[in-house]
Amino acid sequence: MALLNYLTTTHFDFGAIARLPKEMARLGLTRPLIATDKGIVQAGLLGRITDTIENGDALPVFDGTPSNPTETAVLEAHALYIEEGCDGIIALGGGSSMDLGKAVALLAGSGGPLDRFDPAQKGTKNMTKVAPVIAVPTTAGTGSEVSVGIIIIMQDGRKATFAGPKLIPQSAICDPELTLGLPPHLTAATGMDAITHCIEAFLSPVVNPPADGVALDGLWRAWRALKPAVENGGDRDARWNMMMASTEGALAFIKGLGAVHSMSHAAGRLPDLNLHHGTLNAVLLPPVLRFNAPGQEERYARLRQVMGLAPGADIAAAVEAYNKAIGMPKNLAQMGLTRDRLDELVPFAVSDLATRTNPRPAGAEDFAALYESMF
Ligand SMILES: [Zn+2]
Numbered sequence: 001m002a003l004l005n006y007l008t009t010t011h012f013d014f015g016a017i018a019r020l021p022k023e024m025a026r027l028g029l030t031r032p033l034i035a036t037d038k039g040i041v042q043a044g045l046l047g048r049i050t051d052t053i054e055n056g057d058a059l060p061v062f063d064g065t066p067s068n069p070t071e072t073a074v075l076e077a078h079a080l081y082i083e084e085g086c087d088g089i090i091a092l093g094g095g096s097s098m099d100l101g102k103a104v105a106l107l108a109g110s111g112g113p114l115d116r117f118d119p120a121q122k123g124t125k126n127m128t129k130v131a132p133v134i135a136v137p138t139t140a141g142t143g144s145e146v147s148v149g150i151i152i153i154m155q156d157g158r159k160a161t162f163a164g165p166k167l168i169p170q171s172a173i174c175d176p177e178l179t180l181g182l183p184p185h186l187t188a189a190t191g192m193d194a195i196t197h198c199i200e201a202f203l204s205p206v207v208n209p210p211a212d213g214v215a216l217d218g219l220w221r222a223w224r225a226l227k228p229a230v231e232n233g234g235d236r237d238a239r240w241n242m243m244m245a246s247t248e249g250a251l252a253f254i255k256g257l258g259a260v261h262s263m264s265h266a267a268g269r270l271p272d273l274n275l276h277h278g279t280l281n282a283v284l285l286p287p288v289l290r291f292n293a294p295g296q297e298e299r300y301a302r303l304r305q306v307m308g309l310a311p312g313a314d315i316a317a318a319v320e321a322y323n324k325a326i327g328m329p330k331n332l333a334q335m336g337l338t339r340d341r342l343d344e345l346v347p348f349a350v351s352d353l354a355t356r357t358n359p360r361p362a363g364a365e366d367f368a369a370l371y372e373s374m375f
Pocket of ligand 1: 142193197261277281
């Protein structure tokens with residue numbers, strides 16, 4: 001059965017951030033916790049957000065979000081939320097800050113520990129209430145501002161995905177202006193995350209034709225806009241389209257993702273390497289596209305159409321060429337991963353939520369071979 005569930009009220013355009021006070025009033029927020037990270041503060045983006053709010057400077061701020069959000073950081077932010085008597089969250093930043101903010105809102109509404117919500121333990125039903133969240137993305141890739149999911153590195157070392165309709169923020173303010181200063185390598189990496197979301201959501205076997213349409217539109221935009229956005233960060237049209245593609249990718253992945261994300265989540269949890277999610281996806285997308293190809297002729301033909309490739313063209317090779325053009329690494333070895341680590345990745349890829357919606361069943365041997373092919 002198809003489940004169509006688009007719930008976030010999204011204000012989208014240059015200057016949309018001016019809507020923030022109205023959105024706070026609409027959701028009844030008087031003392032939100034701003035969940036963000038130090039990079040956002042240093043880039044001056046926090047100030048631009050608090051400037052729009054009366055007495056915005058007096059709002060409590062948690063700026064300790066790590067580049068991959070951890071349970072420990074979520075607990076710290078939640079403690080601050082309680083201490084400051086907050087009534088909701090403004091989640092400001094890339095995927096990490098938004099996921100951390102959504103996790104704090106979940107703890108604030110439903111009580112902890114986080115483990116209780118693990119979908120692998122049928123924990124989604126424990127998400128009874130979530131504090132109001134206004135998500136303000138400052139990158140174009142994750143789409144967490146409209147997504148049902150969050151990804152947190154747990155204290156036991158797992159990179160856990162939590163998902164449920166209650167985790168969809170009630171409000172998103174997507175202002176491409178906030179992405180103009182994003183440096184080229186982060187623009188490229190986050191943008192490839194958006195492209196991967198669109199492709200994997202479209203290929204997921206879950207039946208949801210409207211989500212397929214959204215995925216293809218997102219891919220169409222990102223495939224054309226990402227390179228210009230990387231080459232000229234001030235290209236407003238490219239930035240607008242990348243932010244839209246990012247939002248669309250996340251709207252589409254209500255269908256689930258696939259093996260690229262399974263493998264990227266597994267590799268992204270290694271604390272010593274701290275590999276970037278989007279860069280991992282960029283690198284892993286071509287081999288997974290080759291692995292998934294059998295039986296997908298019709299779907300691949302539609303991808304080619306949207307990407308402007310000739311009929312029968314090799315999509316994986318086209319992604320490899322695109323990666324090269326925007327400065328993404330060629331393989332996992334170039335990212336600093338060594339072969340001896342692969343054994344510890346495979347079981348996490350197998351058990352990842354995204355594996356369930358990969359169009360071709362993938363087991364331990366498949367993942368081992370796919371990782372191996374990246375050296
Ligand atoms: Zn992703």
